[in-house]
Amino acid sequence: MNRERLMTAGWVCLWGVVLTIPLEIVRGVLVSKVGLPLSLFSPFIVLATTGLSLYVWYELREMLNKTYHFASADNAILGMATLVLIWTAVNFFDFMVPQLRIGQHSSGVLLLFYVVTGVVRGVLGILLATELRRVEDAPQSLKTFGVLSMISGVMFCTVILIPLAALVSVVAKIVLIYVFWETSEFYKYAVSTTPTQRTMTR
Known part of the structure; x- marks a missing residue:
């Protein structure tokens, strides 16, 4: 890892948030009001958001592995990335095969999905948050990201709070931007020291 790579990850995460906000709002409506077709999603925005999300999850894993020497969260991160791909596949299937649109012919299936x-x-968010609590020398921003991941995870699991959980997850992504940028500052200092030691020697 290096400072430029982490700064780039932060900017990519920022653009992901910009594109995600309208999608999360519509997704919340989809869960709250059955029958709204998935065709409301622009396939291009969905594709862009998917690419950005996968990149951010990959860089988060790399940051944890190479900067904090922590690999225990890999499975939770892989699960999150897989979920992004599944969600994207369903949206593109709905767009490419309009005669089989889930939202048009079986809103119950859409809601269940x-x-x-x-x-x-939600379960993956809780697992991720639990693992992040064990990261040594973690900056406050990473701890905050973990707390928000836990809160949104619990909300997602309640089902009824899914729309609110989506909003909290957006806030978590905003915090994740700062996590990347704060961690990038560590690379201004000697590689032989830990993040906490580098922070203390500023």
């Missing part, structure tokens, strides 16, 4: 993926996302 979002409930199930919401619960899975």
Whole structure:
């Protein structure tokens, strides 16, 4: 890892948040009001958001592995990335095969899909937050990201709070931007010291 790579990850995460906000709002409506077709999603925005999300999850894993020498969160991060791909595949299938649109012909299936993926996302968020608590020399921003991941994870698992959980997850992504940028500052200092030691020697 290096400072430029982490700064880039932060900017990519920022653009992901910009594109994610409208999608999360519409997704919340989809869960709250059955019958709204998935075709409301622009396939281009969905594709862009997917690419950005996968990049951010990959860079988070790399940052934890190479900067903090922590690999225990790899499975939770892989699960999050897989969920992003599943969600994207469903959206593109709905767009490419309009005669089979879930939202048009079986709103119950659409609702069930979002409930199930919401619960899975919640469980993964809780697992990720639990693992992040064990990161040594973690900056406050990473701890805050873990707390928000835990809160959104619990909310997703309740099902009824999924729309609110989506909002909290957006806030968590905003905090993640600062995590990347704060960690990038560590690389201004000697590689032989820990992040905490480098912070103390500023």
